[in-house]
Amino acid sequence: MATISMTVNGKQVSGEAQGNTLLVEFLRQELKLTGTHVGCDTSQCGACVVHVNGESVKSCSVFASACDGGSVTTIEGMANDDGTLGVIQQAFQNEHGLQCGFCTPGMVMSIADMLKNNPQPTEAEIREGLKGNICRCTGYHNIVKAAQSAAATLAGAAQAAE
């Protein structure tokens, strides 16, 4: 066991990790941040997507120790400071972008990274960008609508700020 430290959702945290402790295990079991889900544990489904140093990754396929000293954002870091839903989360609610909700944390994190790199994606780009996220309920249409709606809201907010 080694003690590792990282910034998670803006807060400095430390915890114990073995060599083979995955980032998702560290987040869920050591830090009790259970919003990040384990769907497949084989890097297929994307329910475990978080951001490490600003890039989306599958936390079931990254070792916790590889993130020692780094910065991690999870779904718990996506709400507004007052606890209300963030823009992408609210878009999922508005567009009925979830049914069982199991895949939603990963979907939100993937869309956040996608919109950071490409603020006005086409529908095809959204579907391509969500290739690493599997949803077994919605058929994806409302998830795509949520991504489009979030992109429009964020673009409006950016314009208002100028």
Added chain:
Amino acid sequence: MYNFDFTRPTDLSAAVDALRGDGAQALGGGQTLIPVLKQRLAAPTTLVDLSGIDSLKGIRRMGDMLVIGGGTTHGAVAASGDVAAAIPGLVQLTSKIGDPQVRNRGTIGGSLANNDPAACYPAAALALGATIETNQREIAAEDFFQGLYATCLEDGEVITAVKFPIPAASTYQKFEQPASRFSLTSVFLAKMQDGSVRVGVTGAGADGVFRHEGLEQALSSDFSASAVDGVSVSAEGMSNDLHATPEYRANLVKVMTKRAVEAVT
């Protein structure tokens, strides 16, 4: 997954020292190795994570070569304006590997060292005649790949950079297996500065990545899709699995080569 000691050195010499230990294994982006460890198909005693070594990362143009650091992620290559200007085929190739999250972790060095017979990068390295630079030597791509999951890398040898000659034109045409997103049969086509044409094929060969001489000769004398029609691509030596027969793969080699020619003309 069995446990192991995890070390994340920040310079190459410390990593090479750590890799001298018994049962030590290098970790690139981990997008293949971590699933392999979970299945207990590998059981290193020490894992040496190369992702903290900044000198292994980056893309630079050196004269008529494009040099990509061994620890550079697929996402970084896909987003690079320098790569798009010099070798657009590499942008096409990297932007279709796995999914965005895999591309944010997976590295060129890891992909080449693993030499998966359906991986994309080996086709580009072979077609472009890349040079693989390690902490010990420089290796021509022709000598580097040695069959399924096999390379000439020795224990403790780390890919520090890959040097690609900049061709006159390049493209990567991928026919993917939709579930795994690996190549069922894909072709990297390069028209070199001297006019010669090189065709690297991945996903098809029972012995891994290969160049197709017949297609190269035909296209070097007549760079047109119809020139591909006259070439016979044998099913002998093509892999056979539940996704595709050798005959199907042989046909795909021609189809994807034609698409490649059309894409750059």
